[in-house]
Every structure is written in structure tokens, then in C-alpha cells.
Amino acid sequence: MLTIGKLGAATGVKVPTIRYYEQIGLLPDAERSSGNQRLYGRTVQDRLAFIRHARELGFPLEAIRDLLSLSDRPDQSCTEVDAIAQAQLQAVKGRIARLHALKGELERMIGQCAGGSIADCRVIEVLGNHLHCSADHGRDLLAVSE
Amino acid sequence: MLTIGKLGAATGVKVPTIRYYEQIGLLPDAERSSGNQRLYGRTVQDRLAFIRHARELGFPLEAIRDLLSLSDRPDQSCTEVDAIAQAQLQAVKGRIARLHALKGELERMIGQCAGGSIADCRVIEVLGNHLHCSADHGRDLLAVSE
DNA sequence: CCTAATGTCTCTAGTAACTATAGGTTCAAG
């Protein structure tokens, strides 16, 4: 059995975050030692590793809650799980494309900045102009959960 | 001159968000009509469009504040400008790298989810297993602020 | 065994960046 600190070290999740996950019901209420300290077994460690990993991949906690409840009913189709992952992938692809465009603008700005004033800087103009922008202005799935 | 609703429609920013941006000083205090309603001109519209796009790209409001300060003071010395731009460029590069790793991970997960039942679905297993993961666990993949 | 350091406990409050609600005012169409 691990204390909360050991569990945090083992999974890379901070101690207050573990307590927070318990509080919102993402982890079960922990067993307690004689001195009222939380104790964790392998099951909870695996569950927390899953949460950690899913969070790193940008899944919001509610999506993770869904995934965890789905995995408790392993006979159902994984279409729903796949859909969540697909949505995340689309959002990520869009972000990469837009960040590449911005990277180019910043690099050009830094180059131009070598000798002059920034009056010529086009970064703000470009970002402010829809015509120069490849973004789809629909809802950004990742924007919510960061 | 646009009302706040028209401005929101023109830029894709919700009305309460515009008022919030004014409140935190990201937008200037708006002109008011005789009936105390906010009125906006082209300058503020451009500024808000810039904020919208920068937010889509994941920049925190404080970074956007920095970027805007460049356009607010176009005579600013190039040294300071260069430092801010370089910092933003580094942030963008880091985000691209992490998003790229994330993209690969999601694609692999989806590839392994062949549409069967959850019992066979690799997505959940992959998410729980660090050994299948190429992500850098030292840092939050999606962390926005550097 | 005692002590000091570290770890853990609960609770509250703070953060970013909004979003929603309540209760009132103004504007534009019919």
C-alpha cells in the first residue's frame, strides 16, 4: 500500500491533485491508515495513471470520466471511445497548422527587427486579418480544458 | 460604429467576453452612446480580431497583452521587441513539438481501435500504460504558459 | 526514547479565462 506521496511520485500526479480527484469522484474514496492517512493499492494506481495520461493528451476530466465508465462495461462498442480520440486529433492537427503559420510570422518579425522599428511588424496585422488566417472558426475542442 | 453585439458577430467573440476583456484592460474602455451602450470602431475591431486569433493559437492573455503592447508602441526599441518576440517564438516551438508528439499518440491509438468492442479497444489500454507511450512525461504536453 | 524534519490531514481561498444569471435600461421595428 502506498501513501499519497508515493502514489504521486509513482504516477507523476501532484498530491493535492490526487486529493482533488478523490473529491470530485474521479478516484474512489481512499482507504485510510490508523492515523487517517490515505492508502492506495495497485488498482487505484492504474486508474490514476490512466487519468494522468489522458490529461496529458488533452482529454477534459469529463471525457476521462466517460472513458472510465465505458471501460467498466467492456462489452460495448468502442465507437464512442474512438470518436472522442478522433475529436482530439482533429483539434490537435488544426492547432499545429496554425502554430506553424505563427512561427513563420514570428521568425520573419525577428529577422526584420534586426535594424528598424517595429512599425513594420506584420505579426499583429496578419493575426488580426481573417483573410490571412487558415483557422476554422468553429469551436476549438482543446480550448476548453486547458 | 458597431454595438457590442455587432462587434461580437464580426469577430466571433461572445459579448460577455468582450466586456471581460475591457474589464481586464485588454481592450480600452469603450466609447458610449447617449444611452450608455458601448460603441466600437475599426481599431478596436482589429484589436479584438487579433486577440481572438491569438487565443485560438493558445496564447495566454498575458502573452497577448505583451504582443499588443508592441503594436501599441510602434516606436519601441528593437531590443525589447526582439526579446518578447523571441520568447513567444520559443513558446510556439515548444507547443508545436508537444502537439506533434500528441498527434502521433492519438493516431496510433485510433489505429489500434479497430471498431470492435471495448474489451479489444486499445485506446483505453494505451492510455493506461506508460510503456506504450512516446510522450515526454516530464512536462505537460498541453501546458500553455511557459 | 526523544526530537526534528518531513509528510499528511482538512479547510479555505486563489488562479485563468471565461460563462451564466438576475434585474434593470435602451433601442429599433411595427
Place this chain on the structure above:
DNA sequence: CTTGAACCTATAGTTACTAGAGACATTAGG
């Protein structure tokens, strides 16, 4: 001139944590 949409302020709620205070538990060294 009325009606309904859009606007106003102010407050509170959201997500996913993070930080702090003050008290109890555990562990390593002497």
C-alpha cells in the same frame, strides 16, 4: 407607442487545479 431584442451592471459559477494555514502522523538520527 408598444413590444421584444439587445444592452447595462454586478455577482456568482465553471474547470482543473494550486497555494496557504494550522494541526496531526510518521520516520530517521542521536
